[in-house]
Amino acid sequence: MSWAAHEFENYFIQKHAGIKISFLGLAIGTLSPDLFTKSLVYNSDDPAMFHRGWPGVGFSHSLIFGVALALLVLWATRSRSWSLGILIGQWAHVFTDVADTAGVMPFFPFSTEPVTISMWRHAASEGRYGDAAAYYSSLGGMWDLFWLVVLVLVARRTLSAEYFRTTILPADPGAWAWLHRRTGLGERGLLTLYRGLCFYGAGRMVSWFIYARFGARTPFQPLWNGPSYLSSYNDLSDAGPLEVVWRTTLGGVLFAGFLWLVWRLVGSRLWLRGIDPPSVERSRTFF
């Protein structure tokens, strides 16, 4: 799992998607795989299996879960920017979590084979604090740092007041206006709320890193498949590389077919009755 990369990725995605997606939708989509399951993970008998496997709640880290959420939101709200935001955010979370040893089942239920590049060890079996210490002793912490650097170098403009005013608000005027009415927050308050996710990611990264070094005092081992002081890998599959490739390819083909069918039967109809933010509709009249 990633502890802060999920927060930083949102701003990078937003920079490229612009007014087509809702940032609030994107943020909820990114959080959705762990939203209601993470607190239960540390209390389960087999945390890795419960979190990412099947049987367990591993389906929350599959692409089909994002499709289902996006369709549900499109049906309920008719908002295309929210639906797209949730889909892209959830998929970004899935692809990011491929990096730890537990991996994800991207093509569940067509393949329950976990896909992983084993960059760092999934350490939920160590408990919440032990998990944090292990993550910030491995390449996981470096992965968070990488995304923070990408955000600063490539997408820092997304944190500016002007970007918030010209892109974030017009992409989702209804939700921000609702927040303004319900909370009484002005533009500064809403901007602070928007920046909050980045603040949270950076703060979480630094706090847990300091905890790993000076609280838990775990050895810093940012090497592939680290940290080596953990005895368990938490790899959920015994299959060899060829078997994983075969099963995942088959699952991917079946998922693509399922996606096409869902689009033809349900998705396209919901999309056609969906509505864009006024700014997107206005821009269409110009081009």
Add this chain to the structure above:
Amino acid sequence: MPDSPRREALAWAAAFVAYVALGYWTKGLVLNWIVGPLFPLFVLILIPRALGGRNSR
């Protein structure tokens, strides 16, 4: 929140240091997806507004 960009940056930096210190001290109590993203809103906007309102009365 302060008006000038420099003061605003300083306020964000101070909030960040406070969050990291609180995070290290209390861990899961503030380092979670509810308190974390709302922390700057409370520290930079809502609490100063409430204190300002009380002082002005």
